[in-house]
Each structure stands twice: as structure tokens, then as C-alpha cells.
Amino acid sequence: xxxxxxxxxxxxxxxxxxxxxxxxxxxxxxxxxxxxxxxxxxxxxxxxxxxxxxxxxxxxxxxxxxxxxxxxxxxxxxxxxxxxxxxxxxxxxxxxxxxxxxxxxxxxxxx
Amino acid sequence: xxxxxxxxxxxxxxxxxxxxxxxxxxxxxxxxxxxxxxxxxxxxxxxxxxxxxxxxxxxxxxxxxxxxxxxxxxxxxxxxxxxxxxxxxxxxxxxxxxxxxxxxxxxxxxxxxxx
Numbered sequence: 001x002x003x004x005x006x007x008x009x010x011x012x013x014x015x016x017x018x019x020x021x022x023x024x025x026x027x028x029x030x031x032x033x034x035x036x037x038x039x040x041x042x043x044x045x046x047x048x049x050x051x052x053x054x055x056x057x058x059x060x061x062x063x064x065x066x067x068x069x070x071x072x073x074x075x076x077x078x079x080x081x082x083x084x085x086x087x088x089x090x091x092x093x094x095x096x097x098x099x100x101x102x103x104x105x106x107x108x109x110x111x
Numbered sequence: 112x113x114x115x116x117x118x119x120x121x122x123x124x125x126x127x128x129x130x131x132x133x134x135x136x137x138x139x140x141x142x143x144x145x146x147x148x149x150x151x152x153x154x155x156x157x158x159x160x161x162x163x164x165x166x167x168x169x170x171x172x173x174x175x176x177x178x179x180x181x182x183x184x185x186x187x188x189x190x191x192x193x194x195x196x197x198x199x200x201x202x203x204x205x206x207x208x209x210x211x212x213x214x215x216x217x218x219x220x221x222x223x224x225x226x
Contacts (some may be wrong), residue, residue, distance in 0.1 A: 016115060033214070042217035043154070043200065056180065097209035098144050098167050103153035 004102035006088050011108045017076050020105045022088030026069040030091040032063055033099060034073045037085045046073065046086075074105075083109045114138065115218035117202050123224045129190040132221045136183055136204030142166070143185040144176055144205075144215060149198040160185055161208045192225045199223075 004024045012018040024032065031050035035043040049055055049064035049071060061074040073086055085104040091097040114137035124130055136143050145157040147170075156169035160179035171177075174192075179185045189196060199222050203215040 038221075040199070040222075042115075042219050044113070044217070045214050048214065056131070089154075091209055091213060098156050098159045098169065098204075099209075099213075099215055100156060101146075101154040 002075060004088050004090060004100060006086075006102045006105045007063045008103070009106045009108070011103075012075075012078055014080060014111055015110055016048050016078050017074065018078060018107065020073045020075070020086050020088075020107065022073070023080055024069050024071070024088070024090055024100060024102075026066065028093045029066060030097060032062075032064055032071045033089040034071075035087040035089060037104065039085070043087055068108055080109050080111070083107060113216040114203060115204050115216050117200075117218035117221050119221060120219065121222050121224075123226060124192060126192055126194060126225055128186065128192050128225075130192065130223065132187040132189070132200055132202075132223075134185045134187070134202030134204075135161065136202075137216055140204035140206050140216070141183065142208055142213075142215075142216070143179055143183070143203045144203040144222060145171075145185070145187050146201040146203065147198050148201060148220075151196075154201070157187070159209065166208060189223070194225050197223055197225045 006022045037043040047062035054063045080110040087104045088102040089099040093101040116135040136152045141162045144159045157171040159167040177187045201220045203217045
């Protein structure tokens with residue numbers, strides 16, 4: 001299988017920067033997705049990386065290192081509405097290349 | 112709004128019963144995925160259909176089954192329900208079968224409570 005690991009919880013202050021890490025097994029790699037999910041709502045797409053490096057999209061950036069099996073999501077200028085779960089996911093051969101999700105990192109933004 | 116529609120939004124049923132969850136994918140999407148999300152397990156992939164055919168199976172119990180119809184909507188059937196089946200069930204859709212750069216769009220989910 002392709003284990004995806006990320007921290008369970010993080011807390012950060014409004015206006016600050018936070019980095020959420022994700023590690024995955026590198027065999028059969030088909031790209032790395034980040035989704036945001038507010039409690040009880042649908043996951044929504046944030047970013048996709050398939051090549052090494054940093055992809056920037058406004059306040060959110062995502063980084064990938066394929067050789068290290070490592071990605072992070074960087075959130076800048078945190079806002080209260082960023083309090084949510086952030087899910088790292090990758091299509092894996094053992095799921096027919098459907099997205100295989102990590103358990104998610106619950107981010108709490110405090111005033 | 113992702114364009115993926117799931118019904119019903121909420122369902123409460125008793126142990127031992129059978130329920131059917133319905134999903135309409137985004138217009139033009141041929142792939143439908145079903146996921147189960149419980150508090151302690153995160154999003155677990157159950158099954159995928161592509162253009163009417165089963166494409167991949169994940170951690171789906173034998174008591175559960177799914178199908179995709181010619182109009183591409185899909186149904187997930189859960190039978191002999193147990194208390195542990197209480198969860199959020201999400202449907203997602205994508206244009207391609209999966210793999211590289213295949214973004215999946217999620218519906219709002221069906222919250223199933225088994226009592």
C-alpha cells in the first residue's frame with residue numbers, strides 16, 4: 001500500500017504562517033493532492049504537485065520532493081476561516097489510482 | 112458547489128436494515144468514487160466506477176455494494192447495517208479514470224446514523 005502520514009493536529013495564530021507536512025511511500029507515485037475540509041462538509045481541492053518544487057496559489061503554497069516522499073502545504077496570513085482539516089492524498093495502485101487519503105491534519109487558527 | 116449531488120443528506124436507520132445512497136456526478140464526468148469517513152478513520156476509499164463498469168475496489172465490506180447506471184448516476188447499497196457503519200459517505204467524480212492529475216470533486220455527503 002501507500003501509507004500517507006501527516007500530523008493529527010496543529011494550532012496557529014491568526015496572521016501567522018503554518019506548514020503542514022505529509023510523507024508518503026514513493027513507489028508508483030502519481031502526484032500529490034491537498035484538499036481542505038471544514039467539519040461536516042465536502043473536501044475541496046487546494047493543490048496538485050507532480051514535479052519537485054513549490055507551487056504557489058495566493059495564500060496557499062504546496063511543495064513536493066519526490067526523492068524524499070515528502071510534501072508540505074504552506075498557509076500564509078492565516079485567517080480564522082482557515083480552521084479546517086487539511087488532507088494529503090495520492091492516487092495509488094492499490095486503489096486503482098483513486099485518491100488515497102491521509103487521516104488529515106486538523107488546523108485550529110486562534111485570535 | 113462542486114456539481115456533485117448526493118441524496119439524502121441525512122439518514123437514520125436501525126441495525127440490520129438496508130439503505131441506498133445516491134450520487135449524481137458532475138456533468139460530463141465518467142468516474143464515480145465512494146468514500147466513507149468516520150471520526151477515527153479519515154476518508155476511506157470504498158469503490159470506483161468508470162463509465163458503468165467497476166474499476167477499483169478499496170476497503171469495501173461484503174455487505175456493501177454499488178453500481179453505476181447508464182445515465183452515470185451511482186448508488187451505494189449498505190445492508191445488514193451495524194452501529195459501526197455510522198459515518199459520512201461521500202461520493203466524488205472525475206472526468207478520467209484516475210491517476211495523474213485526476214482531480215476529484217466531492218459531493219456534500221450523506222450522514223448515516225445507525226441506531
